[in-house]
Structure formats: structure tokens, C-alpha cells
Amino acid sequence: MKKENIQYRLKRARETYQDADFLFQRGSINSSVNRLYYAAFYATIALFLHYDIEVKSHKGVKQTLGKDFVLKGLISKEFAKAFSILSDYRHKGDYDDLHDFDKEIVERLFNPVQKYIDKIEELIG
Secondary structure, three states: OHHHHHHHHHHHHHHHHHHHHHHHHOOOHHHHHHHHHHHHHHHHHHHHHHOOOOOOOHHHHHHHHHHHHHOOOOOOHHHHHHHHHHHHHHHHHHHOOOOOOOHHHHHOOHHHHHHHHHHHHHHHO
16 A cells, blocks of 8 residues: 555656646746645655655644755655755745735746656666
């Protein structure tokens, strides 16, 4: 069952990344940020499942990613920084009133998320 759960999360990461692109192309920038974050989040959860790590919160995911993967050199600081930025952006977009993201800034997040998902798939094998 573990392998199926990992594959499910990776599939969700890829689908959610495509959703982010779809929304971005149609001008729904804030929703695109949310989907980019969740694409990275689902991939991260797949990674944690692979290593039998259980985390209960979004904050815990960020902390565990840094402690168990960045400090050990498995995930680059660049990827962790992109994940952290997306986490902050997702929170702002979902909860702050009158906040709209700049299209150019969001556009620059797509490539790091794509590479992050690729890296996690590589680590999982």
C-alpha cells in the first residue's frame, strides 16, 4: 500500500502542476499560486512517505524538509527556498484580503517547482 500511496501523491503533484499552468494561462494568478504550492506539497508528502516520515501540519512539512533533506544534502537549498516562498504566497493568497500576485513573479516559480518534483521522483526512484 505504501508504494501505491507514493505513486498517488506523485500523480497528484503532476496533475496539480498542470492545473496551476492552466489557471495561470487563463489569468487566474492567485489560484495558480495555490496550485503550484500544492503540487510541491504533494510531491514532498510522497518523499516523506518513501522515508516513513509522518508530519501533521504544513509548518511541519517545511521544517522536516529542511531538517531531514536539505541539511543532509538530498534536496538543494534552492528547492527548499522555492517551497518556502510558495508556502508563504499560498497563505497570503488564501487568507489576506486584497492581495494579488504579480504575474511575472509567479511565472518564475513554475520552473523550480517542475524541477523540484523531478528531483523528488529521482530520490524516490
